[in-house]
Each structure stands twice: as C-alpha cells, then as structure tokens.
Amino acid sequence: MYLSKLFIPLLKENPSEAKIKSHQLMLKTGMIKQSSTGIYSWLPIGFKIMKKIEKIVREEQNKIGAQELLMPTIQSAEIWKESGRYDDYGEEMLRIKDRQGKDLLYGPTNEELITEIFRSSVKSYKSLPQILYHIQWKFRDELRPRFGVMRCKEFFMKDAYSFDLDDDKAKESYNKMFFAYLNTFKRLGLTAIPMSADTGPIGGDLSHEFIILADTGESKIYADKRIFDIDINEHQNNQPSINNLRRKYDNFYAVTDDKFKKEDFTSKVNKNNQLTTKGIEVGHIFYFGDKYSKPLKCSVDLKDGKKVYVKMGSYGIGVSRLVGAVIEAKFNNNIMKWPESISPFDVVIIPSLQKKDDLNFEKSKKIYDFLKNSNIDVLFDDTEDHLSAKFKKFDLIGIPYQIIIGSKSGENQFEFKEINGKTDILTIEEIKNKLNKKINSN
Ligand code: P5A
Numbered sequence: 001m002y003l004s005k006l007f008i009p010l011l012k013e014n015p016s017e018a019k020i021k022s023h024q025l026m027l028k029t030g031m032i033k034q035s036s037t038g039i040y041s042w043l044p045i046g047f048k049i050m051k052k053i054e055k056i057v058r059e060e061q062n063k064i065g066a067q068e069l070l071m072p073t074i075q076s077a078e079i080w081k082e083s084g085r086y087d088d089y090g091e092e093m094l095r096i097k098d099r100q101g102k103d104l105l106y107g108p109t110n111e112e113l114i115t116e117i118f119r120s121s122v123k124s125y126k127s128l129p130q131i132l133y134h135i136q137w138k139f140r141d142e143l144r145p146r147f148g149v150m151r152c153k154e155f156f157m158k159d160a161y162s163f164d165l166d167d168d169k170a171k172e173s174y175n176k177m178f179f180a181y182l183n184t185f186k187r188l189g190l191t192a193i194p195m196s197a198d199t200g201p202i203g204g205d206l207s208h209e210f211i212i213l214a215d216t217g218e219s220k221i222y223a224d225k226r227i228f229d230i231d232i233n234e235h236q237n238n239q240p241s242i243n244n245l246r247r248k249y250d251n252f253y254a255v256t257d258d259k260f261k262k263e264d265f266t267s268k269v270n271k272n273n274q275l276t277t278k279g280i281e282v283g284h285i286f287y288f289g290d291k292y293s294k295p296l297k298c299s300v301d302l303k304d305g306k307k308v309y310v311k312m313g314s315y316g317i318g319v320s321r322l323v324g325a326v327i328e329a330k331f332n333n334n335i336m337k338w339p340e341s342i343s344p345f346d347v348v349i350i351p352s353l354q355k356k357d358d359l360n361f362e363k364s365k366k367i368y369d370f371l372k373n374s375n376i377d378v379l380f381d382d383t384e385d386h387l388s389a390k391f392k393k394f395d396l397i398g399i400p401y402q403i404i405i406g407s408k409s410g411e412n413q414f415e416f417k418e419i420n421g422k423t424d425i426l427t428i429e430e431i432k433n434k435l436n437k438k439i440n441s442n
Helices: 021-028 044-063 077-083 111-121 167-187 225-229 239-250 262-268 319-330 358-373 387-397 428-440
Strands: 032-036 039-042 074-076 094-097 103-106 130-139 154-164 192-196 206-213 219-224 254-256 274-289 299-301 307-309 311-318 347-351 378-380 401-405 414-418 423-426
Touching (some): 044 154, 074 077, 130 167, 167 311, 347 358, 423 428
Parallel strands (some): 347 378
Antiparallel strands (some): 032 039, 074 103, 401 414, 414 423
C-alpha cells in the first residue's frame, strides 16, 4: 500500500478529550473516530489491527475444540425474562421495541441466547461436552464511558460458553479455557495474570479476570509476584496436567480490589513478594453451574433416563479493548511498537523524496514490488514530507520495521531499522528473509 492512498486521517494536535495514551494515539493516528459518546467507528488501520487480534483469539479458541457460530446483536427480551436478568440488568441494557411493540434489546452478553439455542438442539448426554463461541458486538450503556475503546458502550467481544454434565467436567472446560487465554495474550505480546475475581451480574462462584499491568488500568490488583514465574508451557494439553497446572495458580495470592482482604494479603504473601498496582482487564471467565440452565430448563437425558441440567461456564475476551490495552503496554517514550503478530503492516519503506529525486522513488518502488511479491505486507511512504517528519509519524504508527532509503543506501544495501532498536545494513534478500522469519514465528 502507498501511504498517499491509505485512508489514515492523522491529527496534528493531541486530542484534548483523550486522557490516556492509548486513546490519544488511536485518535491521533486515525485508528478510530468517535461517532457518539462511547461509540466509535473503526478506520482502516484500527480495524486491521483489531481483525488481527480477532484472528489470534479465534485460532486459540479453535485449538481447544471450541466451535464458532454467530448470534445476532439484537435479542428478544423473552429469554432474559425467563432467566430473571431482564430486570436485574438495569440501565446498562439498551432496550428497544420493534414496530409490533415487541421487547428487544441490544445484547450486552449471551448467556441466555446460547442456552436457548442449546436447549432446543441438544437432548442427550452423548452430545456433551461442547464449547461454543462467537465474536460479536455488544452494547452496554455504561454510566461513565471513558478512555476510548477501553470502556465504551459498543465493543467487540469474544464470548464462549461451555456445556458439561457435571461439576468436575465443567471445571476441566474452565481450565482449558484458562490456558487458551494465557496463550492468546502471550501471542499478543502481553503478560496477563489470572486473578481471582467477583462474578458480578454474570454470576457463579468461580471466576478469574485476566489482567495486564498498566498504570492507567481501572482495576486495582494485589498479587504475589511469584505468580509471574509459572511456566504455562508446562502443560502438555492433556487434562490431568491442565488441572494440576491450574491449581498452581491457586497457590499464589492474586486478586482484584473487590476480593481484596488486607489480612489475607499480609499473612499469605511475604513482604518482598507483595505487588500492589493497577491493571487492565482484558478477559474474564466464569463458572456458574446451572444458574442459567435451570431457569431456562436446559437439560439433557442421562443413560439411566434421568434428566440433568447442563453445567455451564462463560468466557469473555474484550477484543476491541485489547487494541487499547496493547498500546498501553507497548507505547513508551512516545514511540509505539506493535507486536509483529498484529502490526498494521510488516514493514514500511521510508525514502527521502524530493520532487525531482526519482532515484530514491525508483529504488523504493523496486523494493516495494519485491517484498509484496514475497507476501510481505509493506507500506511505502511515497509522500514528500521531510525525513524527520516521516520518522516522527512512524514513531506513532508503530510499524516494527523500517527500510530507510537515503544517503546511506547503496545499490543493494539498505538501512533496515527496528523501531526502538538497532539498524543493520542489509541487502533486499536479507531483508526479505529476516521479515519472513519474523512473520512465520507468530
Ligand atoms: C463472559 C463472556 C462477560 O460478559 N459473558 C460472556 C461474560 N464478562 S465481562 O467481564 O463482563 O466482559 C468480558 C470482557 O469484555 C470486555 N469489556 C469491555 N470492553 C470495552 N468496553 C466495555 N464497556 C467492556 N465491558 C467488558 C472486557 O475485556 C471484559 O473482560
């Protein structure tokens, strides 16, 4: 893609309404545009990054055997009345009537709808276990939407739902998802800590929030630092080891503020290991047994003819919030570096171009065509901005690698710079091999 053709409305000034760096950067680099309070349009660069995050989330769900479907954004109020949550959910729920006066709502979550789908399709214990998920927009009429995509009204969520026959099996599903989440965040270049959490309006008695550390996070956290040392690769994808490894996490105190008890923290965690800080909740998982299956009468027949309500859990990842969360974690000293796995482009060619200087343009175009033909997603800054202005711009756009075409480049010798890192002088073939290696390792 040529930069002159890219729809990327960059802002010159810092947007005054943005209080945290991710919100500022997303507005400044034309990733999003507010459409009304807490509701955003996703412009090409922002959308591309979010789609890459979505792909990784999807791959990790599919790896554990979860199956993707798609439920609508608009739901009937009936099923929410059956579960009892229609009244409980309060003003956060956007309620709508159609022309016949039927009560509808814009789904804030999908426990009811998936239970309704399951109860009408599955009758026998033989069909269990199952994990179903979708990636869909949600709407919550948040009292105080803020920080851009971090807490907004309309947001993109991956929500999965597990169905099992008994508590033990259901907890295995929970543990599988627990590690799928850790793997997902790792691929996004994030260290997320699972923290014991309150269940709030979703319900149940077992729940973990996945938190990444950031000063601008809304969650206050209290943890035993040693939780960072657990190696998730220990688990070999077989159930006993997943359950055992999950138990390791229970050995270390790690809670968000609603579960915090000072006496527990000080008595269970040695002073040197105490970590009190803030973080961003990027995922949240719940086990709630028959909280929804019972009122919605979602049961299956057992071998002996008895009926049992299915045991359910639900598992959410804030896909759109993650775009902001990655920025909070990676944007330092006014320089953004996207992890290669989700960067909007693999590499950018930055030539010094003056109107009459066709040489650098031709060189750049050659490299561009060569890399493009090698399936590398390359951006070419074909504008006539001064080099220093170009560098400033790309410090914010955050493409991890740059090929600089200026006084130091020879016939087949180019400056290849890692943003925030070192510069090598490489041939175009070497650049291609290096980039391919990076891309394939994700
Ligand atoms: C789990 C899946 C649920 O909704 N039901 C289905 C459960 N959990 S949750 O914690 O309420 O949300 C899951 C994740 O969605 C993101 N999120 C938000 N992102 C942006 N703006 C919001 N207003 C918002 N609310 C929730 C978070 O990442 C959360 O962990």
